[in-house]
Amino acid sequence: xxxxxxxxxxxxxxxxxxxxxxxxxxxxxxxxxxxxxxxxxxxxxxxxxxxxxxxxxxxxxxxxxxxxxxxxxxxxxxxxxxxxxxxxxxxxxxxxxxxxxxxxxxxxxxxxxxxxxxxxxxxxxxxxxxxxxxxxxxxxx
Numbered sequence: 001x002x003x004x005x006x007x008x009x010x011x012x013x014x015x016x017x018x019x020x021x022x023x024x025x026x027x028x029x030x031x032x033x034x035x036x037x038x039x040x041x042x043x044x045x046x047x048x049x050x051x052x053x054x055x056x057x058x059x060x061x062x063x064x065x066x067x068x069x070x071x072x073x074x075x076x077x078x079x080x081x082x083x084x085x086x087x088x089x090x091x092x093x094x095x096x097x098x099x100x101x102x103x104x105x106x107x108x109x110x111x112x113x114x115x116x117x118x119x120x121x122x123x124x125x126x127x128x129x130x131x132x133x134x135x136x137x138x139x140x141x
């Protein structure tokens with residue numbers, strides 16, 4: 001991010017609490033993982049549930065990755081162009097398919113509304129191993 005000449009930006013690490021607060025307030029992020037062709041990043045709707053990211057999915061690459069318990073990265077961010085400031089939160093962990101019937105019943109009550117078409121009848125959890133975030137403050141920060 002750059003501002004006008006002479007403007008200085010700074011950044012600060014977000015606390016775990018800040019990161020979870022931002023995750024709880026938003027519902028669109030990006031999931032990154034490896035599939036049979038290599039790295040892929042896909043937009044997903046999500047909800048934060050018990051400090052874990054939960055997404056819905058149809059059959060396909062995301063579900064295949066979760067069925068294998070693959071390591072993933074999940075990211076959300078925001079940007080204020082007028083101020084030259086922004087933030088991002090990164091969750092690294094393992095994606096797992098939720099199969100427990102009791103847990104699936106509970107998850108179906110959560111407010112996850114995928115924008116993409118399809119039934120999205122499968123639920124995937126991102127089990128966080130690492131959580132980090134940063135805020136970039138523009139000159140008007």
